[in-house]
Amino acid sequence: MPKLKVIEKSVSPNKKRRTEAEMRDVISNLPDSLLLHILSFLPTKQAVSTSLLSKRWRPLWHSLSSFDLEHPSSGCRLFHRFIRKVLKLVDLKPVKKFVLRIQIHHYEPCKYITPSKICEWINAVISNKIDHLELYLQPWWSCELPSLGFFTANNIKVLKLRGLTVINLSHVNLPSLEVLHLVYTRFSLAVSLEMLISACPLLKDLVVRSILFGHYKPLNNIGGLNHLITAEIPQYLLPMKVLSNVTVLRLNNNNVPSFWDAVIKQCMWPFSDDMPMFYNLTHLACVLTVEWTKMVNCLQYFPKLEKLVISESSFDDEAGITSPPEPVLDVPPCVSLHLKEINFCCFNGSDNEREMLNFLIKNARVLRRVSVK
Known part of the structure; x- marks a missing residue:
C-alpha cells in the first residue's frame, strides 16, 4: 500500500505579520465600553x-x-x-x-x-x-x-x-x-x-x-446578621445564634494560644444544647475538639447539611479525660438523607476519628465522596 505524503504548507513571515495585525485591528475596533471591561x-x-x-x-x-x-x-x-x-x-x-x-x-x-x-x-x-x-x-x-x-x-x-x-x-x-x-x-x-x-x-x-x-x-454583643450567607471565623469567636441564617459556615481554631491544653480547648466547642437550627446550611467546616458522639449529635441542628469538612482534629485520646462519652441519640436526618461529601483533613488515625468516620459512612445513604488526608 503506497504511503501518503504529508505536504506542509509554510506561512510566510509577511503573511503572519498581516494576520496578527488584522487580529489587533479586530480588537481595536471594539467599542470603548467593551475594551474597558476587558482592561x-x-x-x-x-x-x-x-x-x-x-x-x-x-x-x-x-x-x-x-x-x-x-x-x-x-x-x-x-x-x-x-x-x-x-x-x-x-x-x-x-x-x-x-x-x-x-x-x-x-x-x-x-x-x-x-x-x-x-x-x-x-x-x-x-x-x-x-x-x-x-x-x-x-x-x-x-x-x-x-x-x-x-x-x-x-x-x-x-x-x-x-x-x-x-x-x-x-x-x-x-x-x-x-x-x-x-x-x-x-x-x-x-x-x-x-x-x-x-x-x-x-x-x-x-x-x-x-x-x-x-x-x-x-x-x-453582636447584632443580628440576618443577611449573612457565608462565614469563616474562629470556632470560639461568635455566638452561634448570630450565624443561624448562613448557607456556608467554616470554623477554625487558628487563634487558639499554643499553651492551652486539650481540656480547655474542649470548652471552645461552639455547639451546645441551646443552639438554634441552621435551616439553610448545606456546607459545614469545623474542628473536632470533642468526643465524636457529641459532634454527631450536634448535626441534628443542620437538617440540610450536604458537605461536612473536618479541617482539623484537636481532640486527644490520651488527654486523660475519664468521663464516658455521651451516647449517639439517633442518626441525624441530614446524615441519612442529605450528606453527600465528607472531607477529613489532618487525619491522625485516632480511635475517636475512626469511629466517627465509620458511623458517618455506614449511615450516609446518599454519600458520593469521602476524602481523608
Whole structure:
C-alpha cells in the first residue's frame, strides 16, 4: 500500500505579520465600553502598558473605573509617582474598585511607602464614593493607619483588609457593606471588632482569619446578621445564634494560644444544647475538639447539611479525660438523607476519628465522596 505524503504548507513571515495585525485591528475596533471591561480584569500596570499599542489605545486606560495596584519589592519612588498619577485620575471621575497591595520585603518601609502615605491614598479613593476596596499589607509589618475613612464609608460594599493594626474604634458606620474580610489584622481591643461587625446590617460574606487581640473577650454583643450567607471565623469567636441564617459556615481554631491544653480547648466547642437550627446550611467546616458522639449529635441542628469538612482534629485520646462519652441519640436526618461529601483533613488515625468516620459512612445513604488526608 503506497504511503501518503504529508505536504506542509509554510506561512510566510509577511503573511503572519498581516494576520496578527488584522487580529489587533479586530480588537481595536471594539467599542470603548467593551475594551474597558476587558482592561478592568488586568493589573493596572498591564492595563497602562496597552497605551503603547497605538493611538487608539493611548488614552483608554484613563477611563478605567477599576484599579489594581501592586507595589513591587523594589522601586518605591517609581511606584509612588505612578500611584499619584492614578489618584489624579480618580479625582476627575468615579472609581468603583480600588485594590492596593504593598509588598515590602524588609522591616523598615522606604520613605515613599509609609502609613501616612497609604492613609492618604485610601482616603482619596474613599472620598470618591468607592464601593469596593481591598488593602493588602505584609502581616509582619503591623501597620497602624491613622484617620482611615473606610470604617464610616456609606457607599462601600466590599472591604478586604490584611496586615492592619486597628486601634480603638470610636465610631463605625457601614450601612451598605456586604463583604468583610479581615486577615492578619490586629485589634487592640476585641470590642472594636465587635463594633465593626455589628455596624454592617447588610453583611452577606464574613471572613475573620488569623486575628490578634491585645485584650480578648468573647464577642457576645453582636447584632443580628440576618443577611449573612457565608462565614469563616474562629470556632470560639461568635455566638452561634448570630450565624443561624448562613448557607456556608467554616470554623477554625487558628487563634487558639499554643499553651492551652486539650481540656480547655474542649470548652471552645461552639455547639451546645441551646443552639438554634441552621435551616439553610448545606456546607459545614469545623474542628473536632470533642468526643465524636457529641459532634454527631450536634448535626441534628443542620437538617440540610450536604458537605461536612473536618479541617482539623484537636481532640486527644490520651488527654486523660475519664468521663464516658455521651451516647449517639439517633442518626441525624441530614446524615441519612442529605450528606453527600465528607472531607477529613489532618487525619491522625485516632480511635475517636475512626469511629466517627465509620458511623458517618455506614449511615450516609446518599454519600458520593469521602476524602481523608
